[in-house]
Amino acid sequence: LGVIGGNGWLAGALLRPAIVEGVISPARLVISSRSGTGGLESWPAVRHLTDNEILADEADIVMVSVRPAQLAEIELDLDDRLLISVMAGVDTDHLADRFGTERIIRAMPNACAEQRLSFTPWYATDDATDEDIDFAERLFSASGTPHAVTEETELDYFTALTGGGPAFPALFADSMIRHAIEAGVDPETADTAVRQLFLGAAMLMAESPDTPADIVETFMEYRGTTAAGLSAMLDSDVTGAVFDGLSAAHRKARDGG
Template sequence: MTQLGVIGGGGWLGKALLLPALADGVIAGEALTVSSRSAAVPGFGPWPAVRQTKSNTQLAADADVVMLSVRPQDLDAIALDLSGKLVISVMAMVSLADLAARFKARRIIRAMPNAAAEKRLSFTPWLASPDATDADCAFAERFFNASGQTQRIKTEAELDYFTALTGSGPAFLAAFADAMISDAVTKGVERDIAERAVRQLFLGGSTLLAGSKQTPGEIVQTFLDYAGTTAAGLEAMAAADIGTPIARGLTAAAARAAARAGSR
């Protein structure tokens, strides 16, 4: 039975990944150790055998697989020898080489889930170091599939870009939604009504997009061809060059991801 230890497992991302994996049986409660500052993280009640600790050293000693789910700026406080173990990182800005040097590890997987993991709707790209085994990769695939969809990729440059595209993506959608709500308020709509309307719009629109056989570009063209009110709005957005600020935002986020933690 694979023994998993998650450093930072009490944080929102750690729990968002662990609870679906526990529910699906990817990891057994008795095979999981979670470290946190309090050693008493709520949410694991259905799995009373989950061990909780303040000691990362004890966690690592008990684990075959150690997952790092902390902020990159907190990494310097974690001094462990993880040689011989599989190390899985869900941190941005910390490269395979940096992880190998810090923790004396050779079998490493880097992954970039997003906030939708708590709804089992994350898109999680991941890549493996050359020494990661087929069994290591199979475990990572099963683990991240429990919280959404996964995609193995080949390079850290791709992972940096996906950190922007899908890792940061939920926040970008929230920014777009907030802009729509703010515009509605300026037109006299009460804020709570505007917010409820836009939340439902994003839920419905995302569901339609996910289930459509058309590409997003084809959907846009369908509305443009219809030449109605939606086309008028799309044409105005295109005239304002809506694509440029979106591309700039993705480029900036990807550049920040590529600025490794050691060079902040």
């Protein structure tokens, strides 16, 4: 496996769990980057290069993990090898034209990959083999939950919905922390309280058979303090704000990131 942009945070977040789980052998991993090691110092057998052409010559599988704007700097002929892309907004037609291969898997992991909690939707072209798909499943399973999609356009939506990882929940959490501080809670306590709240809420929703809507309705039925807060948020159209934000992110992803 050769990884272009292997020193980046996303590549490292995917590779470290994959090495630990035995999906990738360090001795068979080559990364190219302008600087750094991508947090792979614990595995000295990993090779580090600065030349993408040398990497491509030696790799059976090439993963591209760079910003979409940097793609113009990469010119390689992968000669029908498997290409895995974790770039937002770059479709398989563009990748095929640029790299000379139709064996392509596009995926959209997020920043929770390091904690092995990424939801990773992925799409495979018709030319991707069963072995290609098996490798991708094992690679992305090491860092979370992979999910195959049948239409490539679905990746644009998931880029908006889950691609940001903790970003949207973090915005809500920050608002709660700032409100607590304004109410007189010291900043450190406010931060600790809200982080623990979100951790507990995430685990509850992950393990509960109830849907998030069911959970909201349960608290509304109590007609207590939480119901008062929920009612005020709904009256302020918090749902509309969420819809507007996701729609804006979806448009950005659909227009090429």
